[in-house]
Amino acid sequence: MFVLPKLLFGSIIIGLGVTAYGQDTVKPQVVQDTLNSKQDSIQHNPAIFCYHVEVMPEFPGGDKALLKWLIENVHYPKEAKEKGIQGRITCRFLIDENGNISDVEIVKGLDSDLDAEAIRVIESMPKWIPGTQNGKTVRVYYSLPVTFKLPQ
Secondary structure, X not given: OOHHHHHHHHHHHHHHHHHHHHHOOOOXXXXXXXXXXXXXXXXXXXXXXXXXXXXXXXXXXXXXXXXXXXXXXXXXXXXXXXXXXXXXXXXXXXXOOOOOEEEEEEEEXXXXXXXXXXXXXXXXXXXXXXXXXXXXXXXXXXXXXXXXXXXX
16 A cells, blocks of 8 residues: 555656756757757858867877877977976867868977977878768867876
């Protein structure tokens, strides 16, 4: 006998919660229309860029190739080496629809010489495989840490 009232009480609580939530929400069609219009403007406006997309941009050959390329192309600045400065610099750059790199900037710097070297190396990278959203290539911001470490 006590089972039925407990189940009935639980159903009433859940029903009220759904009803109260439903009154404060926007109609699903309005939300879908808004999403569709935003998506259309993203697809037709090359000035808009993303931070995360369905398929992120990729260095030709993947992460291992990127690491190898960085090792071969980063030159430790003499002044920073003499001062014993080492650490990680976080860079951000834009990869456009064609895989070109632009807008390279330092998000977290370390030393002006090391920062300049990180920018130089990123700007000299080959074209990347661009990111895609809904089957179309898009502009994507990409963050990359560049680590400078002196031999022990």
